[in-house]
Amino acid sequence: MxxxxxxxxxxxxxxxxxxxxxxxxxxxxxxxxxxxxxxxxxxxxxxxxxxxxxxxxxxxxxxxxxxxxxxxxxxxxxxxxxxxxxxxxxxxxxxxxxxxxxxxxxxxxxxxxxxxxxxxxxxxxxxxxxxxxxxxxxxxxxxxxxxxxxxxxxxxxxxxxxxxxxxxxxxxxxxxxxxxxxxxxxxxxxxxxxxxxxxxxxxxxxxxxxxxxxxxxxxxxNHKVLEDTVNEFSAALDEAYESGGNVFIPAFALGRSQEILYYLGVLYHQGKLKQKIVFLDSPMAIAITEVYNRHFHSFDQDDTRMMKKKQVNDLASFLPILKLSESAEDSMAINRFKQGAIIIAGSGMCNGGRIVHHFKHNLWKNSNHLIFVGFQAQGTLGRRLVDGEQRIKLFGQDIMVKAKVHTIGGFSxxxxxxxxxxxxxxxxxxxxxxxxxxxxxxxxxxxxxxxxxxxxxxxxxxxxxxxx
Incomplete structure (x- = not known):
């Protein structure tokens, strides 16, 4: 049959x-x-x-x-x-x-x-x-x-x-x-x-x-050429530093967060990263990064050449200025940093998670910068911000969007x-x-x-x- x-x-x-x-x-x-x-x-x-x-x-x-x-x-x-x-x-x-x-x-x-x-x-x-x-x-x-x-x-x-x-x-x-x-x-x-x-x-x-x-x-x-994307990312970080504010990166805990940590590590070792501290503000992203570290041997050999040259085999060691924010108290403490910090927080499409709490405290300040490095689906808060919405509602409050929004698509x-x-x-x-x-x-x-x-x-x- x-x-x-x-x-x-x-x-x-x-x-x-x-x-x-x-x-x-x-x-x-x-x-x-x-x-x-x-x-x-x-x-x-x-x-x-x-x-x-x-x-x-x-x-x-x-x-x-x-x-x-x-x-x-x-x-x-x-x-x-x-x-x-x-x-x-x-x-x-x-x-x-x-x-x-x-x-x-x-x-x-x-x-x-x-x-x-x-x-x-x-x-x-x-x-x-x-x-x-x-x-x-x-x-x-x-x-x-x-x-x-x-x-x-x-x-x-x-x-x-x-x-x-x-x-x-x-x-x-x-x-x-x-x-x-x-x-x-x-x-x-x-x-x-x-x-x-x-x-x-x-x-x-x-x-x-x-x-x-x-x-x-x-x-x-098509995506932008990767070299151009990294240069655009670096320029956005420089602009944020000169503005006297912080950088907020809504990042997917799985995949994108680990790639961004890698690129920040590269910029750090090249002497191009002006910010003095990077926060990974996501317990899930921290746990996933640990899983990634266990699979270091299976990564693309060309991509990990610089890490091996620095004699490290995990992403945290590759970026010495990285701070892991596991608890809610750790996350809230980030608010004490008024400038010079990069905060990577979930969720990637801004539908929840710690990034929306950071938005509440920071999105209305024109010295801050928001960098999107991933796809934003229709109907998400992230998509609305990418599309230029200037006023959003969070936790029952109206928030003006004065932070500069960057969209960098080549990291997809x-x-x-x-x-x-x-x-x-x-x-x-x-x-x-x-x-x-x-x-x-x-x-x-x-x-x-x-x-x-x-x-x-x-x-x-x-x-x-x-x-x-």
Whole structure:
């Protein structure tokens, strides 16, 4: 009999975040990623969210990498009855406990605050939809493996992870779907890395495929040349120093924070960093940096040459002026520094975390500078600031935006348009491409260029089911 398989685009279709695809194969159900949609009121989203399947019916999850928009729904999936295996790389398995426990902790903390507010107003309170133990159970279900090793999660299904070069542990997912009269090779790119960025290796090239789900976040543009980006970053830091204020960098705890620490270390050793102190104000980023340090041996050898020359093998030692702010008291103490400091704090899209507290105290001062070094999704506070909004509301207060806002896009850990086109063009076998993880404009531009290259390419639609 032929292969009995189909794929449904549940999330990450027509939008950048919320990665989730349901693969049905010979009566089995497998999720590719299980990610959150970011940029919304998370409490409201958690409580109105309904899976489009029964979690207990899912036989396995295959995870491309640990970013919350690819993994963040796993605690809820477990809380609702999922008991299967979660297949991922070893790097992802080490990162997941840090990210998921933090995500659930923040949810429970915000819910407690909202319930107190509702109680005072005589309104209905809500029970939590998940607990910390659900995040812990996710880790217990993980089946970690290495790159380039073929495994068999289910009968008729073979899996191999290849290095996506995006963050630690990120993977291109290769699946071979087998029936009695044939086989189909399905490739999910996950998030493809930017070859120009540091620490990670270049994305692996796939020799052939039948069907490819390909990310398209930067399908409509290329990144700046890395040297120009670093120079722009350095110039922004110099300008902030001359202004007599501080620098605030909303950074994603996973990936971007570690890269920024590396670049600051390079500037420090080159004698180009005028600021005298750098704060990493994120317990999660601190924990993730420790995981990165354990994997120092796997980083791009060219990128780590300067670190080896300085006889260090961890990012904190590479930047001697770095101070780690773990506690809330440590974070509040940063307010004593009125000038000459760089503060890296989460969250990267400014939807919560310590960065918004720093905004409350500093965004209205024109001596301060705000540097965005990562993608800001539609609907986030970060996107509003990048788009030039001059007044925002934080903690019930109106805040004027007088700090200078810099947007530096070349640090992106995603492949740019040219890299996406090159990666796709090198895949043999004339595959059918489906573009995922992108805003409509970016996807339309990329689709047109890929078609000009002779590729068969469609834009995935949410809820769409395709036969395999």
């Amino acid at each position: 032929p292969i009995n398989a189909q794929l449904t685009f549940i999330g990450g279709a027509g939008q950048v975040t919320g990665s989730c695809y349901l693969l049905e194969l010979n009566g089995k159900k497998v999720l590719l990623d299980c990610g959150m949609v970011q940029g919304r009121d998370q409490i409201r989203e958690w409580h109105k969210f309904r899976f489009q399947f029964k979690p207990k019916d899912i036989d396995a999850v295959i995870l491309s990498h640990a970013h919350i928009d690819h993994s963040g729904l796993l605690p809820l999936l477990v809380a609702k009855g999922f008991q299967g295996k979660i297949y991922c790389t070893k790097g992802t398995a080490e990162l997941l406990p840090v990210l998921l426990k933090d995500s659930v902790f923040l949810y429970l903390k915000d819910l407690e605050w909202q319930n107190r507010k509702a109680a005072r107003a005589g309104k209905k309170q809500h029970d939590p939809v998940m607990q910390i133990i659900d995040a812990e159970r996710v880790s217990a279900l993980c089946e970690a493996t290495t790159y380039n090793k073929r495994i068999h999660p289910l009968p008729g299904l073979e899996l191999e992870f290849s290095d996506a070069g995006h963050i630690l542990g990120s993977a291109i997912v290769q699946l071979w779907l087998k029936g009695q009269q044939g086989m189909r090779h399905l490739v999910f790119s996950g998030d493809l890395g930017n070859p120009a960025t540091v620490l990670m290796n270049d994305p692996a090239q796939i020799s052939s495929a039948d069907i490819v789900l390909m990310e398209s976040t930067y399908g409509d543009r 850990a995603h492949a740019g348009q040219s890299e996406l086109l090159q990666w796709a063009q090198a895949i043999g076998g004339h595959p059918q491409f489906y573009l995922v993880h992108g805003e409509p404009k970016a996807q339309e531009v990329l689709q047109s260029l890929m078609q000009q290259q002779g590729c068969a390419v469609a834009i995935a639609e949410q809820g769409q089911t395709i036969p395999l």
